[in-house]
Amino acid sequence: MERVSALSRKESSIHSKIFIGLLVTLVVIYAVNIFITDSVTSPLTARIAASKPAEIFATVVTNNCTGCFNMTSVVNFLKQRANIVGEREFLFSSTEGKALIDKYNVTTLPALIVSGEVGKSSLSAVWQSLGGRLDKGAIVVANIPPYFDLSTSKTIGLVEVIYLTDNSCSECYDVGINQQILARFGLGINRSLSYDISSQDGKNLISKYKIENAPIILLSPDTSVYSALVQVWPSVGSVESDGWFVMRDPSVLGTYKNLVTGEIVKPSQQTSVTNQTNQISAGAVKEFTIDGKEFSFAPPNITVNKGDTVRITFRNVGNIGHNFGISALGIRSRTISAGASDTVEFVATESGTFEFDCSVPGHRESGMVGKLVVS
Numbered sequence: 001m002e003r004v005s006a007l008s009r010k011e012s013s014i015h016s017k018i019f020i021g022l023l024v025t026l027v028v029i030y031a032v033n034i035f036i037t038d039s040v041t042s043p044l045t046a047r048i049a050a051s052k053p054a055e056i057f058a059t060v061v062t063n064n065c066t067g068c069f070n071m072t073s074v075v076n077f078l079k080q081r082a083n084i085v086g087e088r089e090f091l092f093s094s095t096e097g098k099a100l101i102d103k104y105n106v107t108t109l110p111a112l113i114v115s116g117e118v119g120k121s122s123l124s125a126v127w128q129s130l131g132g133r134l135d136k137g138a139i140v141v142a143n144i145p146p147y148f149d150l151s152t153s154k155t156i157g158l159v160e161v162i163y164l165t166d167n168s169c170s171e172c173y174d175v176g177i178n179q180q181i182l183a184r185f186g187l188g189i190n191r192s193l194s195y196d197i198s199s200q201d202g203k204n205l206i207s208k209y210k211i212e213n214a215p216i217i218l219l220s221p222d223t224s225v226y227s228a229l230v231q232v233w234p235s236v237g238s239v240e241s242d243g244w245f246v247m248r249d250p251s252v253l254g255t256y257k258n259l260v261t262g263e264i265v266k267p268s269q270q271t272s273v274t275n276q277t278n279q280i281s282a283g284a285v286k287e288f289t290i291d292g293k294e295f296s297f298a299p300p301n302i303t304v305n306k307g308d309t310v311r312i313t314f315r316n317v318g319n320i321g322h323n324f325g326i327s328a329l330g331i332r333s334r335t336i337s338a339g340a341s342d343t344v345e346f347v348a349t350e351s352g353t354f355e356f357d358c359s360v361p362g363h364r365e366s367g368m369v370g371k372l373v374v375s
Ligand SMILES: [Cu+2]
Pocket: 321, 322, 323, 358, 359, 360, 363, 368
């Protein structure tokens, strides 16, 4: 009996040693596991979290004003770049609407308030392009014209467009092309009028604004809230003391008539070779044909090797004047009319990514932009 008991004690002691040993091993494994998890898996987890689309919440405050900017288009745009986990819309006169207007100092409607993971790096360019401001951890997007000004109860940015045509000039460019350009600037148009230069209304405008060329357009003073358009306007026209935007130089759009001399002016159709360097290059000659139209380039991206001589034939396959250039490299073709082409040539001495664009006012903003990669 005693023997059995001693044996059993011995057994039990072995068991407990095994048990303690196992426990120690488990603790060690656990600790090592935590260490590995922390030092290896965590940055990976963080990377996965960062690459995940931001989870955001979109709230629109509106007064449903006629002709105002459609904020739903921004919400739809955000859906392509973030995960919208909640979406709400409130009338400005509702309790929730009033509270939001107060909290986020909203002065114009419609306003979009985005909360959640708005600080994610994937969205910073988006907020910048929308002109969003950070307020109490949320991004507030308002002030996109046309908008309703809460302090004056007026809708701002609804523009009247006057097309001044010249029906006697069959070669002249189609003044309607301006409509596409204005649309790309997001111009809200509430009224469009068309007067021929031979009509009384046309004559009145010509004398009032001392207009010398046609066809042109005139834009009412509300145009002043469209900053991108205001920025490029000086290259095509003037802003009069009464606030009207009067196009003066339609040459970038195509053929027009000088009303003073009666002369029909055609944009230059010459082809030029712009040789940017006299050095003999060791690299290969890379030739490209790039087609430009309203408002894109095809192909939009080209790649060359450092040291290559790059010859680009730019063809205008659109309806109005365009050019091709790489500002960072000091290269620019002539502005050529529809159907014409121009060639530029240069040596890619620097590696990097360079944007090319059309420098006709408004065209880059409208999408005439592409990339040259020198690798
Ligand atoms: Cu262009």
